[in-house]
Amino acid sequence: MSRLNLRQIPRISYYEPEEPSFDEYLFCSECGDYVYDYCSIHGPLLVVPDNKVPKKTKLPSYVPRAALTIPNVFLHLAPSIIPGAGLGVFATLTLPAGVRFGPYRGEITKEIVSMYCWQIYDENNKPKHVVDAADGDRSNWMRYVNCSRNWNEQNLLAYQYKGQVYYRTIKRVPRFTELLVFYGSEFASYLNVDLRLYNSPPKIHGNISFISLHSFFYYRNPDLESPTIKSKPKVKKDNQPINKKGKHPAKIMKKKNLKEKSVNILTKKTSGASTKYIFECDGCNKKFSTKDILAKHISYCHKTQKKLDTTAVRTQVEQTPVPQLTEIFNCDICEFKTSQKRRILAHLKAHVAKQVYCCNNCDYKCITNSNLQNHMKIHTGEKPFSCNICEYKCIQKSSLQKHMKIHTGEKPFSCNICVYKCITKSDLQRHMKIHTGEKPFSCHICKYQCIQKSNLQSHMKIHTGEKPFSCNICVYKCITKSDLQRHMKIHTGEKPFSCHICKYQCIQKSNLQSHMKIHTGEKPFSCHICKYQCIRKSNLKTHMKRHTRAEPFS
Ligand SMILES: C[S@@+](CC[C@H](N)C(=O)[O-])C[C@H]1O[C@@H](n2cnc3c(N)ncnc32)[C@H](O)[C@@H]1O
Known part of the structure; x- marks a missing residue:
């Protein structure tokens, strides 16, 4: 028998598949346990991908690419409910628990130099790299999600999965609710979140819910666990973890690891709620715990500006205590x-x-x-106050001050999402409702809803048939003065709005704004039934009629 015959003997492979990496496990909140890849009982998470923004899309400098990546069927950007927090992300539709967003996109760096960083950990629980979304053109919409101030308002959980950070909904999120994720205790306390109250029982839930929410919270947010609670893992109460039975020891260890990873922290050093940030950037007033990080921040964020002096900043900050944030009194x-x-x-x-x-x-x-x-x-x-340039008169001095900005062209308030600028804060607040979709005024005869009372008053004239404004050249009649003014431009041939990219000209600003979307590729209106997307709301309305009438699509 030739030795070569041994090759024909069937071989038994002793190769064992490698233990999956710790961050390939997910936590299934229904089972209260970690599962590999997805839960076979409760199914996978519902994945909502980002909107695709083609790389070649030319955007005006004031529109960060990140803002356009928002999955706009489900979410939208609007000013946060948290005073002073800037923009936030809101649900456009009610979202169920278990919706996955992500991954969090940004630049991969080593140091935490901005307020938009998540730390990624390696197998050995050592910091591996940082994903920094400070640059709005190299990140996605997830950079806009703010930090929850208490467990009751936290509706997202951040977790590391296969080396990337994802957010998932941990409870039903009613439409128009802001999505909020816990940043980790150090960053949260820096943002004045009172960690001692974070877990306080929400009064509305009563005692029973309190027990379950409380223990649930501790499990999901180990970053806030106190040693006492950590030392009682075997007590299975409500959603408390049970994980020992029949599990491979390595797995348990890895799950523990993962548990620690479920909530990452945005800042690097964990010295608890008393962290002092003594290095302040004199370019943007952001505070940092070390001079090195401040220097990196300056070189990163202010590289085009004149060099900022970190030593001077330090001296100044050390001499003067870190200023307290303005106290807000709530009624x-x-x-x-x-x-x-x-x-x-x-x-x-x-x-x-x-x-x-x-x-x-x-x-x-x-x-x-x-x-x-x-x-x-x-x-x-x-009307004791009058304008010295035009005939405007008013009751209040503040109204005159506001009016004067029409003559000076000053528009101090600008929208973070689009090009809109205006004279007053209230105009901006009203404008922001366009982005939030909020329409507080509604017609009792038809389904019309609007942002402004005056628009509803105009609308009601549709029902009464009243058209108080008429053209003196043709038969045109209309409801509002501004409609007539716009109409008159047909007769004068005036087209005051023109595109800076092509030769398009038009009478109305809104038409130009719609037109610009041809150049940016933006299609803000999308059908919730099929994949149709378009620039104008009116086009979407026409499209939707086809669904209801089951007409063929062209
Ligand atoms: C990752 S960004 C979130 C997006 C930010 N709101 C924006 O408009 O770009 C983190 C920053 O948002 C603000 N922020 C987030 N959560 C906050 C909170 N709970 N309280 C106060 N400010 C908050 C802080 O300025 C923080 O540095």
């Missing part, structure tokens, strides 16, 4: 907020007095006599 009865103690006291008194100042001519009620005096001028026709 317990309504949503009123102010930074002035004097105003909150006046406001509360007014609640007590139940708005004693009432107008004799109309239903107007107010909380101060001076407000009533101002209001009375509406009835007397008195």
Whole structure:
């Protein structure tokens, strides 16, 4: 028998597949346990991918690419509910628990130099690299998700999976709710989140829910676990973990590892709630715990600006204590907020007095006599403030100050999402409703809804048939003065709005804004039934009719 015959003997392979990496496990909140890749009982997470923004899309410098990556069927950007937090991400539709977003995109770096960093860990639980989304053109929409201030409002969980950070919904998120993720205790305390209250039982849930939410929270947010709670893992209460039975020891270790990874922290050093940031950037006032990190931040974020002096900053910051954030006083009865103690006291008194100042001519009620005096001028026709350039007159000095900006061209308020700029904060707040989709005024006859009361008043004229404005050249009649002004441009041939990329010209600004989307590739309106996307809402409406009538699509 030849030795070569041995080759024909069937071989037994002793190769054992390698233990999956710790970050290939996921936590299934239904089972309360870690699963490999996905839970075979409760199914995989619902994956929502980012919107694709073609690399060649030319965007105006004020539109960060990240903003366009938002999956806009489900989510949108709008000012955060957290005072002073800037933009945030909101659900456009109600989302169930178990929706996965991500991965978090950004530049891979070694150091944490911005407020947009997640730390990635290796197999041995050692920091591997950082994903930094400070650059809005090299990151995705996830950079806009803010930090939850308590467990009740936390609806996302950040976790590391196959070397990347994902967010997933941990509870049902009703539409128009802001998505909030816990950043980790150090960054959260830097943002003034009171960690001692983070787990406080939400009063509305009562005691029973408290127990379950509380223990659930501790399991899901080990970053906040106290040693006492950590030392009691075997007690299976509500959602407490059970993981020992019949499991490979290595797996348990890895799961523990993963558990520690479920919530990463955005800042590097964990010295608890008392962290002091003494190195302040004089370019943007951001604070850092070491001079090196500050220097890196300056070279990264302010490289085009003149060199900022870190030594001078340090001296200055060390001499003066880190400034406290302005204290905000909230009214317990309504949503009123102010930074002035004097105003909150006046406001509360007014609640007590139940708005004693009432107008004799109309239903107007107010909380101060001076407000009533101002209001009375509406009835007397008195307009003590007048513009020295045009014929504008008004009741309040502040209205005149606002009006003067029309002449100076000053528009201090600008939208973070689009090109809109305006004179007053309230105009910006009203404008932002375009992005949030909020329409507080609705018609009782048809389904019309709008952002402004005046628009509803105009709309009602559709039902009454009233068209008080008419053209003196043709038969055109309309409901609003601005409609007539726009119409008159047909007769004058005036097309004040023109595209800076092609030769397109038009009468209305809104038409130009729609047109610009041809160049940016943006298609903000999308069908929730099929993949159709378009630039104009009217096109989507036409498209939707085809679904309802089951017409063929062209
Ligand atoms: C990752 S960014 C979040 C997006 C940010 N809101 C924006 O408009 O770009 C982190 C920054 O958002 C703000 N922020 C997030 N959560 C906050 C919170 N709970 N309280 C105050 N500021 C917060 C802080 O300025 C923080 O440095």
